[in-house]
Amino acid sequence: MxxxxxxxxxxxxxxxxxxxxxxxxxxxxxxxxxxxxxxxxxxxxxxxxxxxxxxxxxxxxxxxxxxxxxxxxxxxxxxxxxxxxxxxxxxxxxxxxxxxxxxxxxxxxxxxxxxxxxxxxxDGQGFMVSRDLGVSSARELDGATVCIQTGTTTELNLADYFRANNMSYEPVPIETNAEAQQQYLAGACDVYTTDASGLAATRATFADPENHILLPEIISKEPxxxxxxxxxxxxxxxxxxxxxxxxxxxxxxxxxxxxxxxxxxxxxxxxxxxxxxxxxxxxxxxxxxxxxxxxxxxxxxxxxxxxxxxxxxxxxxxxxxxxxxxxxxxxxxxxxxx
CATH class of the missing domain: 3.40.190.10 (Periplasmic binding protein-like II)
Incomplete structure (x- = not known):
């Protein structure tokens, strides 16, 4: 050419x-x-x-x-x-x-x-539990059932965190935040994990937000x-x-x-x-x-x-x-x- x-x-x-x-x-x-x-x-x-x-x-x-x-x-x-x-x-x-x-x-x-x-x-990924569960740290969640949104970094971070701390968990897959809230409040999972901001937003809609706590651990960077x-x-x-x-x-x-x-x-x-x-x-x-x-x-x-x-x-x-x-x-x- x-x-x-x-x-x-x-x-x-x-x-x-x-x-x-x-x-x-x-x-x-x-x-x-x-x-x-x-x-x-x-x-x-x-x-x-x-x-x-x-x-x-x-x-x-x-x-x-x-x-x-x-x-x-x-x-x-x-x-x-x-x-x-x-x-x-x-x-x-x-x-x-x-x-x-x-x-x-x-x-x-x-x-x-x-x-x-x-x-x-x-942001960063956190964990929300009911006060009735009686835990104050994510390190106490060995064997817990965990509500987790599929197709997210949250799903991957959860697996990494539990593996690194030699703990096991049973995932409860959910598609939307509304579904996660419903399953969590119904007792289908012990823990809901997502971005800490999302947990705070979800808890704010509860009839009894004071009975649910965000554990202190933040396990990831979520920009x-x-x-x-x-x-x-x-x-x-x-x-x-x-x-x-x-x-x-x-x-x-x-x-x-x-x-x-x-x-x-x-x-x-x-x-x-x-x-x-x-x-x-x-x-x-x-x-x-x-x-x-x-x-x-x-x-x-x-x-x-x-x-x-x-x-x-x-x-x-x-x-x-x-x-x-x-x-x-x-x-x-x-x-x-x-």
């Missing part, structure tokens, strides 16, 4: 790749709606309220992306997924993104061909966050930087209450760039310059979302812990908007 033909082929391939990478953003804009995969129902994280409107910590990420891209945080179709069905829903294109307390792992990223767009909750399909870099950038906008907004003191005032101009160039007053960040992924302002205004900054959905003042009652800003001893850290 001569050089001119080769160059033409490369250019054509490049345009083809660019078109493929832009597909999801274009699809969402054309559809006028974001399709977001969530859990089948986990209090505080993603669950429909009494009016059937989805609410929660993960739901807020979906709504922020919809606000950034479409200008409407309510322009979202929520698709309930289980631990078994969530990845096929994403890979098949049934959903545009997954925001379902999903752990970022090597194999999910590399082998399953997904792109994790950041961490919105740093939870939204994910998209491989090969669509523009779309992954949109989801990633929307999450970072929520995190950065908290760091810089941008709230749902003061955002309109700050959007008139500040002495902080980073805030001005984030809110679209300086530079052309939005144009870099084919959005307007108010995309981040809309995302933040949709449900508030990261801290506001945390407090309203799963924080210490809610029935879930989670402290910030590792999910505090890096300036407050936590792990939350947004790259610069410049």
């Amino acid at each position: 001569n050089k001119s033909v080769m160059f033409g082929a490369l250019v054509a391939a490049g345009f083809g790749a660019g078109a493929a990478q832009a597909a999801t953003l274009d699809d969402v804009k054309a559809r006028g709606e974001l399709s977001c995969g969530v859990s089948t129902g986990l209090a505080g994280f993603s669950a429909p309220d009494a009016n059937g409107v989805w609410q929660g910590f993960d739901v807020a990420v979906c709504r922020a992306v919809a606000a950034a891209v479409l200008g409407d945080p309510m322009a979202v179709t929520f698709v309930p997924t289980t631990g078994q069905t969530r990845f096929s829903a994403l890979s098949s294109g049934e959903i545009d993104m997954l925001a379902r307390n999903t752990t970022w792992t090597f194999s999910r990223d590399v082998d399953l061909k997904f792109t994790f767009t950041g961490v919105n909750y740093y 939870l966050g939204p994910l998209v399909r491989h090969g669509d870099d523009e779309w992954s950038d949109v989801v990633m930087w929307t999450l970072f906008a929520l995190i950065a907004a908290e760091e810089y003191g941008i709230t749902s209450q003061n955002i309109d005032e700050l959007a008139r101009g500040t002495d902080n160039p980073e805030i001005n760039r984030l809110l679209g007053l300086e530079g052309e960040l939005g144009a870099m992924f084919r959005l307007d310059n108010d995309w981040a302002k809309r995302a933040i205004a949709a449900g508030g900054n990261y801290g506001e979302i945390f407090s309203a959905t799963i924080g210490e003042a809610t029935p879930i009652g989670l402290a910030r812990g590792l999910n505090a800003q890096w300036t407050q001893g936590g792990l939350l850290y947004a790259p610069p908007f410049r």
Whole structure:
């Protein structure tokens, strides 16, 4: 092949790749709606309220992306997924993104061909038992029956932990959190294990939460966050930087209450760039310059979302812990908007 033909082929391939990478953003804009995969129902994280409107910590990420891209945080179709069905829903294109307390792992990223767009909750696997069981440590669970969601990292971590501690257990496989709750309360299993945040969310729905305890052991690292399909870099950038906008907004003191005032101009160039007053960040992924302002205004900054959905003042009652800003001893850290 001569050089001119080769160059033409490369250019054509490049345009083809660019078109493929832009597909999801274009699809969402054309559809006028974001399709977001969530859990089948986990209090505080993603669950429909009494009016059937989805609410929660993960739901807020979906709504922020919809606000950034479409200008409407309510322009979202929520698709309930289980631990078994969530990845096929994403890979098949049934959903545009997954925001379902999903752990970022090597194999999910590399082998399953997904792109994790950041961490919105740093978690770890724990254990919940009834006080009547009379145990105070996971080391006392030898021979226990354990409710465990199939198709999860939780299932693998449980096997590793019990093997490492020379203990045995009898798994009680379940598909959804609702099924796990039902089986656990019915006495079909002695223990329910999942992410500690999920245990706290589940316990908060019990009629007698004080009679159920979370054991002190945290046996894994579970960085939870939204994910998209491989090969669509523009779309992954949109989801990633929307999450970072929520995190950065908290760091810089941008709230749902003061955002309109700050959007008139500040002495902080980073805030001005984030809110679209300086530079052309939005144009870099084919959005307007108010995309981040809309995302933040949709449900508030990261801290506001945390407090309203799963924080210490809610029935879930989670402290910030590792999910505090890096300036407050936590792990939350947004790259610069410049």
